[in-house]
Amino acid sequence: MIQGVIVQPLQQFADERGKVMHMLRSDSHIFEKFGEIYFSVVNQGAVKAWRLHREMTINLAVPFGKIRLVLYDDRKDSRTRGQTQEMMIGEDNYSLVKVPPKIWNGFQGMAAPISIIANCATLPHDPKESTRLDHSDPYIPYQWACE
Numbered sequence: 001m002i003q004g005v006i007v008q009p010l011q012q013f014a015d016e017r018g019k020v021m022h023m024l025r026s027d028s029h030i031f032e033k034f035g036e037i038y039f040s041v042v043n044q045g046a047v048k049a050w051r052l053h054r055e056m057t058i059n060l061a062v063p064f065g066k067i068r069l070v071l072y073d074d075r076k077d078s079r080t081r082g083q084t085q086e087m088m089i090g091e092d093n094y095s096l097v098k099v100p101p102k103i104w105n106g107f108q109g110m111a112a113p114i115s116i117i118a119n120c121a122t123l124p125h126d127p128k129e130s131t132r133l134d135h136s137d138p139y140i141p142y143q144w145a146c147e
Contacts, residue, residue, distance in 0.1 A: 002073045003080040004100040006030055007087065010061060012094055023061045023096060024120045030098050032057055035123035039116055042067065042109035047144045049106020049135040056129060057122040058105070060097045065115025066090030069097060072104040072140045084142050090115065104133070104140055 001007075008030060013020045024031055035056065042048055042065075049070065060069065071085040089095050090111065099105055109115045123129065135144055 001080075002071050002083055002085045002103060003075075003078050005071060005085065005103070006096075006098040008096045008098075010094045010096050021061075021063045021094060023063075023118060024059050030059070030096065032122050035121045036125060037118065037120045038125070039118055042107060042115050042117065044109045044112045044114065045146055047106065047108045047135045047146060049108075049144070050104045050133040050137065050140055051106065052104045052131045052133075053101050054129055054131070055101050055123060057101060058099045059120040059122075060089070060099065061095065061118045062090040062115055063094070063118060064091065065109065065111035066092065067107040067115050067117060068110055068145070069105070069107045070142055070144075071099060072142060074104065075102045082141075084140075086142075106135060106144075108144055108146070 011022045069087050069089055073080045073083050075081055
């Protein structure tokens, strides 16, 4: 595990009418503060990578579909610097993944036709707060399965 990343299984409550899927509560030890919630849709096989937030913590869950989430730590002061972490999250492994600032992250849609990622971020979106790299940039030592 990359230093500071937390993966917490989430509860689902199902009955014949459907289900309720928890994500994040203000009384959870994981919760920091609220900035915004948004949803990202990714097509099967598509890659959305790489992004690094300088100040924002992201809290991700996948209530529909399945993704391959990949994290890369290049923080100079981290004991896990240079490490990559890969995980599959989605309906069958419904979890909250807390990613602290300054960790590169990206994901790939693994379910047809789409997957939906929910992000409860600690700050409102500001394009000046993040840095992006192409998914095939050699700076990050990871090759996506589609390449």
